[in-house]
Amino acid sequence: MICLGIESTAHTIGVGIVSKKNVLVNLREAYTTESGGIIPMDAANHHKDVKDDLIKRAIEEFEKLGKGKIDLVSYSRGPGIGPCLQVGKNTAAELAKSLDVPFIGINHCVSHLSVGSLVTPVKDPVMLYASGANTQVIAYEGGKYRVFGETLDQGIGNFLDSFARHVGLGFPGGPKIEKLAKDYTGDYIELPYSVKGMDISLSGLLTNLKNKHDSEKFTLEGLSYSLQETAFAMLIEVAERAMAHCDKNELLLGGGVACNARLQEMAGKMCKERGAKCFVPQKSLLIDNGAMIAYQGILEYESGTREKKVDIRPYERTDDVLVNWKN
Numbered sequence: 019m020i021c022l023g024i025e026s027t028a029h030t031i032g033v034g035i036v037s038k039k040n041v042l043v044n045l046r047e048a049y050t051t052e053s054g055g056i057i058p059m060d061a062a063n064h065h066k067d068v069k070d071d072l073i074k075r076a077i078e079e080f081e082k083l084g085k086g087k088i089d090l091v092s093y094s095r096g097p098g099i100g101p102c103l104q105v106g107k108n109t110a111a112e113l114a115k116s117l118d119v120p121f122i123g124i125n126h127c128v129s130h131l132s133v134g135s136l137v138t139p140v141k142d143p144v145m146l147y148a149s150g151a152n153t154q155v156i157a158y159e160g161g162k163y164r165v166f167g168e169t170l171d172q173g174i175g176n177f178l179d180s181f182a183r184h185v186g187l188g189f190p191g192g193p194k195i196e197k198l199a200k201d202y203t204g205d206y207i208e209l210p211y212s213v214k215g216m217d218i219s220l221s222g223l224l225t226n227l228k229n230k231h232d233s234e235k236f237t238l239e240g241l242s243y244s245l246q247e248t249a250f251a252m253l254i255e256v257a258e259r260a261m262a263h264c265d266k267n268e269l270l271l272g273g274g275v276a277c278n279a280r281l282q283e284m285a286g287k288m289c290k291e292r293g294a295k296c297f298v299p300q301k302s303l304l305i306d307n308g309a310m311i312a313y314q315g316i317l318e319y320e321s322g323t324r325e326k327k328v329d330i331r332p333y334e335r336t337d338d339v340l341v342n343w344k345n
Contacts, residue, residue: 019320021090022076022113023312024069026106027098027126028150029056029190031065033076034309035088038316041137043079044302044309045072051189062101069109076308088117092315095123096331097151103330111328122325124314126306127152127336128163130272132317133310138297140270146257146285147336149273149306150175153218153253154336155260162341166263167216167256174249175275177220181245184228185238196278198242207236207244211252216259218252250281254288267294274305317343 020042025032032046049056049064080088093110096103107123114121131145144166145156153174155167172180175192182191210226212219227245230236257269269289275281282298289296303310321343 019089019316020086021092021312021315021319022088023308023310023315024091024093024106024110024113025126025306025308025311026065026102026109027094027096027306028102029061030306031069031072031102031105032306032308032311033072034307034312035076035080036136036309036312036316037085039136041303041309041313042083042085043076044307045076045079046305046307047072056099056189058099058101061099062105065102065105069105073109073113088119090119090315090319091117091121092124092311092319093121094126094129094311095329096126096334098126098332100330100332103332107328107330120319120325122315122319122323123328123330124311124318125331125334125336125339126311127154127156128339128341129310129314131156131163131270132314133303134270134272134297134299136313137299137303138270140268140297142266143268143270143297144257144260144264144266145270145272146253146276147272148174148253148275148281150179150275152273155216155257156336157260157264157266158341158344159264163336163339165335165337166260167218170214170217170219171221172224174220174253175273177224177249178245178275180224181227185231192275192278195242195245196280198239199246199280202237202239202243204237204240204243206247207240209244209248211248213252213255216256218256220249223248246278246280250278250284253281254284257285258288258292261292261294267292269294269296271296271298272304276304277301
């Protein structure tokens with residue numbers, strides 16, 4: 019089976035085409051700003067403007083491969099920004115009709131988990147899912163994906179973007195903060211560290227960072243470095259606890275923030291100390307992308323899932339999803 023997947027949960031619209039074993043095509047276009055964050059309707063309009071050309075390019079690339087025909091269309095139904103999700107759903111419906119194939123809506127977060135099993139040797143991991151709006155530590159236990167730890171206030175990516183916006187770096191802020199941190203050679207700046215049981219909180223850290231920046235007593239490079247060291251250590255602590263609790267010896271990274279080299283380094287060191295393995299998909303599959311949506315579509319469709327109600331689910335959680343493809 020070959021599936022074309024459409025990702026449109028937030029700032030990225032992606033079109034991916036995959037088989038059960040391989041990523042065949044994976045294209046994306048991203049909405050960005052010079053200042054401020056995501057404006058939902060502007061992002062949705064961006065997706066509308068580029069979707070037709072993106073799909074055309076993806077299908078042309080696929081046809082050049084001579085791999086047959088597209089059998090299924092899938093789209094990200096949530097969680098995400100409502101207007102952006104609506105673009106993806108409508109586009110998938112139109113495309114499926116024109117191709118005369120079925121289409122299916124799938125959970126964006128779950129697809130981050132599944133694509134790791136397509137491109138790495140991972141078998142039964144704890145997943146550290148670190149993206150814009152989502153920050154969760156997830157594992158498959160008792161017939162479903164369960165969240166063993168998460169943010170109590172905002173996602174790690176939104177936290178990074180909020181600080182970047184405050185200091186005038188624009189959107190997305192994570193890569194710019196990473197570069198500033200890499201260039202820093204000074205000492206660590208003391209910041210609040212907030213792990214509450216298996217969960218983390220980032221709002222107090224963000225307020226402290228803003229206040230320190232506004233005081234003009236600290237360099238932006240120093241704050242960026244200390245921000246990463248603090249926030250990422252919180253993530254790794256919770257991930258390690260989940261690995262111990264679930265008795266698992268694999269960690270899988272997912273989500274756009276997992277592209278950060280320092281977070282990958284910290285995760286790798288933690289796993290090495292535990293005698294565990296750390297798996298990191300390539301960047302094109304860590305960030306929001308259509309290939310992961312397509313692969314999840316294949317898994318669910320082949321397991322008998324059919325679209326009963328075509329909709330979007332902006333607030334659907336990872337642990338809301340019935341996992342029938344692993345049984």
